[in-house]
Structures are given as C-alpha cells and as structure tokens.
Amino acid sequence: MSEETCYFHSQTQAAAICTDCKKPVCELCLKTVNAEPYCEACAANHYEQSPMLAFLFAFFVPGLGQVYNGDWQKGLVIFLTGWLILPWIYGIFDAVTVANEIRIGVRKSATVPPGYLLLALKLGFLPFACVYFCGVFVLFTAIAGLVKLLLRLG
Ligand SMILES: [Zn+2]
Ligand SMILES: [Zn+2]
Known part of the structure; x- marks a missing residue:
C-alpha cells in the first residue's frame, strides 16, 4: 500500500482501499462506516449502525x-x-x-x-x-x- 496513490488525487499517498470498489483512497477521500474504509461514493451506500x-x-x-x-x-x-x-x-x-x-x-x-x-x-x-x-x-x-x-x- 505504501507505493499506491489515491485514485482521486494522483499526488497523494493512499491511506486505505475502499471495501466496495477496491480503489485506493487518501486520508481526505477516506470515509469510514461501521469501521470499514470506503471511498466517498461507496460510503453513500452504507449507514453507520446506530x-x-x-x-x-x-x-x-x-x-x-x-x-x-x-x-x-x-x-x-x-x-x-x-x-x-x-x-x-x-x-x-x-x-x-x-x-x-x-x-x-x-x-x-x-x-x-x-x-x-x-x-x-x-x-x-x-x-x-x-x-x-x-x-x-x-x-x-x-x-x-x-x-x-x-x-x-x-
Ligand atoms: Zn469505493
Ligand atoms: Zn484522495
């Protein structure tokens, strides 16, 4: 993961891989729902369990x-x-x-x-x-x- 850059920001290092679409995302793009990492688009399909x-x-x-x-x-x-x-x-x-x-x-x-x-x-x-x-x-x-x-x- 250290070499990978964010799918949306080619200059920024990736912080995690989206659980759904497997795109690498940086700190800025990373959305965490129910302790799983997602990109912004995929996070919209998930809801934090309350x-x-x-x-x-x-x-x-x-x-x-x-x-x-x-x-x-x-x-x-x-x-x-x-x-x-x-x-x-x-x-x-x-x-x-x-x-x-x-x-x-x-x-x-x-x-x-x-x-x-x-x-x-x-x-x-x-x-x-x-x-x-x-x-x-x-x-x-x-x-x-x-x-x-x-x-x-x-
Ligand atoms: Zn995604
Ligand atoms: Zn990014």
Whole structure:
C-alpha cells in the first residue's frame, strides 16, 4: 500500500482501499462506516449502525431491531413471540448489542438495510407498534372471551 496513490488525487499517498470498489483512497477521500474504509461514493451506500435506533425499533416493535441489524429470521421469531414479554426484552438487549458490534466492526451485518428500507423503518415503527400491540390486545381479549365461554359451558 505504501507505493499506491489515491485514485482521486494522483499526488497523494493512499491511506486505505475502499471495501466496495477496491480503489485506493487518501486520508481526505477516506470515509469510514461501521469501521470499514470506503471511498466517498461507496460510503453513500452504507449507514453507520446506530445502537440508539436499534433500541427504539426493538423497544416499540418486538423483532424490528433485529430486522434493522439485518437478521430477518431472528426478527421474525421475536416478532411472533414478543407478546410473551421475555423474547421482547431479550430482543431489545440483542438489538443494541449487535448494532454496536456492527458499528465497531466486530460483526458484519449480512444485509444492512438500504436507504429506503431504513427510511421505512424510521417512519413506520410507531404506527407498526400500534398495530402490533392492538393485535396482541385483540388476541388476549379473544382468549379471555373463549375461556369465559368455556367456563360457562362447563
Ligand atoms: Zn469505493
Ligand atoms: Zn484522495
């Protein structure tokens, strides 16, 4: 790397190689996202993983923090079992831990959400939380009604 010069500044020595396009970049062109070096153009396609956002998503909708971290399967499991409370609490801790690990480069996210998905998550998580908790409420009401009915019959 010592001999290589920046792809954009032929007079300046390269400081790193872009993770995506493999172009050498100097200190000035280097953009670091989630502890990975990128050129300016490629950095625009990546988003710094935020433990704060992961916490918000996971807190308001069980499993959504995992989706944010790129783990759809775990997110779905927590989404379906979140009303049992314990998976929900686990999901909040997991989302924050994993988001932080991605941010500092300890862990790679399989699929970091692209910009439009990130925007959808930010705009949609509160309405989605309402739908989720209304759903859980309806479920519990239905179960309670069923139990009452069974008791009356029995
Ligand atoms: Zn690049
Ligand atoms: Zn440069």
